[in-house]
Amino acid sequence: MKSAAAFALAMVLGTSVQAQERRGPQMQPLLGEPELEARFTASVEWIEAEGKREAQAVPIGADPRWLVGIAILSVEKPLPPFDQMEKRVLFVHSPALLFGGAEKAPGKTYTFKVFGHVRNGRPKFYHVEAQER
DSSP states (O other): HHHHHHHHHHHHHHHHHHHHHOOGGSSSSOOOOEEEEEEEEEEEEEEEETTOOOOOOOOOOSSOOOEEEEEEEEEEEEEETTTSSSSEEEEEEEHHHHHHHHGGGGTEEEEEEEEEEEETTEEEEEEEEEEEE
């Protein structure tokens, strides 16, 4: 009985609009690596599985498989490549986890937070959050 209740709770939490991409252990910052954070508002234009479209994407997290086309509308906390109001493509593991259901995200506006660190002089992004506006 407890496992059924735990499963139901996990389903409710997992379908939240504030659901988050999982942080893979290989993506966690090492001691002394500078932490990075970007915060911006963007509309989701499209979502497609990897390989269906040619796109220069920003990988986020471990095992990315989906491309998410966004149009940045405003920037609250700038960090390249999320520092200008322009179109970008995110490369994420699961848009269903990120948006609480991928089919309803296109056409909606979200506040995004992207977290990362600097490794070998380059930014590596390991986590993204999206909250519907």
